[in-house]
Amino acid sequence: MMRFALRTEHRTRAVSLLLLLLAACAAPAPVEPVVDPTPVVVAGRFATLTVTTAGSAPISSRETYLNGTWRLHSADSVLLKEGTLEIRGRGNSTWSMPKKPYRLRLTSATDLLGMPASRHWALLANYADKTLLRTDLVLDLGRRMGWQYVPRSQFVQLRLNGQYDGVYQLTEHIRVETNRVNIPELKVADTSSALVSGGYLLEVDELYGEDFCWNTPRAQLPVCAKSPETLRQPGWGKHQAYITGYVRTLEDALYGPNFTDPAVGYAAYIDVPSAVDYFLLNELIKNVDGNMRRSTFLTKPRGGKLVFGPLWDYDITVGNVNYGGADATSGWQIRGAPWFARLWQDPAFVQRVKLRWQQIRNDGTLSSWRQNTLARWDYMSVEQRRNFERWPILNTWVWPNRVVTGAYDGEMAAMLEWLSLRTSWMDEQLKP
Structure with missing residues (x-):
């Protein structure tokens, strides 16, 4: 160290x-400087989010919600919003740290600090990231690169049960909603060939953190369904068969002899520009979890190809990790990962990566x-x-x-x- x-x-x-x-x-x-997608925030005090659980009970579970109230005050102490909520813990390794991350479920959908209304939010503690900024910065890069959806967030001072608990990142929880992952929300009755094709929100997660998870047949990737959340329940059999079958066909094409053929190879099933951007962003920051292990989200829109994204979880990136080779500024991190090792064998994919890198270097993005x-x-x-x-x-x-x-x-x-x-x-x- x-x-x-x-x-x-x-x-x-x-x-x-x-x-x-x-x-x-x-x-x-730069030939044409990129227009900043969000205004640069000037120095100043943050808004304060005050959360009080019923009876000031401690939040000790990642499964069980506690009832409570919340109030949001501006930097100059003006009450902006208030209401009731449910709150529980969240995270994996971060939950074991002294400064805890939380999941919020507001009673009513509410817009917060310029972010569109929803009931579902997260409070990221960023305890292991002493800059407090890595996740915020990587999400900012994603916006500049033009990702279809990047979770919005704002920093707040958190007061929990009467105690100041530090700077937190109040962020949108990733879910299928019009202002978030904007794909059709599948219903159990959507069983026709047209409707059953989307939308699915998936996560590569070696912890198997959802009710319906499976390993892909060729690469043995651990894939979980974030939405529909009820995919394991009775009546969803056709949807299970569709999405597992789609990924199986994708892998057959990717690892098959004609994998470079745009008509029948991987490009018929994967949105290639999103794969290129996923590769470059995660290589640049050397994301130790980005090699198709954890926190890799994928979306399958109705009638469309599998898309990489949205982005999530970057507190142990950009040189803030001491294992897996992610501490070194040289060497590949994602190139040898499942799927990407095979993609890199296609000269056309390599060329697309190089051209995209030159673009974001020359157009002012970086x-x-x-x-x-x-x-x-x-x-x-x-x-x-x-x-x-x-x-x-x-x-x-x-x-x-x-x-x-x-x-x-x-x-x-x-x-x-x-x-x-x-x-x-x-x-x-x-x-x-």
């Missing part, structure tokens, strides 16, 4: 050096993302202090940190340095 020292008073110098480093490995000047990353550093610089007073871990190793810097600015500088080196390595590998 490395230790990366950076005194707070040297932050201005660090930013200047990092800007020079980033510029040195940048692509040629350069504008880097600039917004620096802006987010300023955005979090004040709020993080109170968070780390509540959770004093800046000098402590937390699984699976690659570095311990002892300071928030050190964490940000270490992340940006790692990212610039990773970008340079990708440039060398993906030359046209």
Whole structure:
């Protein structure tokens, strides 16, 4: 484990050096700068979300919801929204950490901090990510790359049962809804050949975290149905047969002798542009879970091909992990994964990856993302202090940190340095 020292008073110098480093490995000047999909947030205090469970009962389960109330105040203490809710724990490894993540189910669908109305939300703790920003930044990159749906989120100060509990990321829970994963919500009566083809929300999840999961026949990928949630129940047999059969046919085409043929190979079943973007994004950040193990979402729209996305779960990426080779700025992370190892054997797929990389390097996608990353550093610089007073871990190793810097600015500088080196390595590998 490395230790990366950076005194707070040297932050201005660090930013200047990092800007020079980033510029040195940048692509040629953008031809057409990408329009920022969301306005850069200026420094300032966050809204406060206050949650009180019935009888102030502790939240100790990821399965059982507790009843409670919630109130959302603006940064200047104006009451914005309030209501009742149910709350429980969420997450896998993150649930074992002292600062807990939560799942919220509001009694009534409500819009929150500019995000469209829904009942279903998540509070991400980002305990192992001492920048508090990695998931936010990767989702921002996804928007800039043009992903069809990227979960929206806003940072809040959380008060839970009368106690300040730190900075949390209030985010949309991934689910089939008009303003989220906008595919048809399948009904048990949708059994015709046209209707049964979609929509399905799937997740590659080695923990088998849903009621209906199966292993694909060729690659043995653990795939679970997020929607419909009731796929295992009586009456859904035709839907089970369709989606498992579709993935089986996809793998037969992918691993078959004619897999490069656009008409009968994998391209007849996979939305190739989404696979290319999934590959590049997860390689750039070296997502240790992105090699078709966990937190990989797939959607099957009605009458359409299988699409990679939406994006989710990036707190242990961008140099914040010390295993699986994901700490190194060189080397492939996704290329050898199931499906992608085979895709990489197709020269046409490799060429599409290279062309897409050159596009996002030259059109301003990555350069504008880097600039917004620096802006987010300023955005979090004040709020993080109170968070780390509540959770004093800046000098402590937390699984699976690659570095311990002892300071928030050190964490940000270490992340940006790692990212610039990773970008340079990708440039060398993906030359046209």
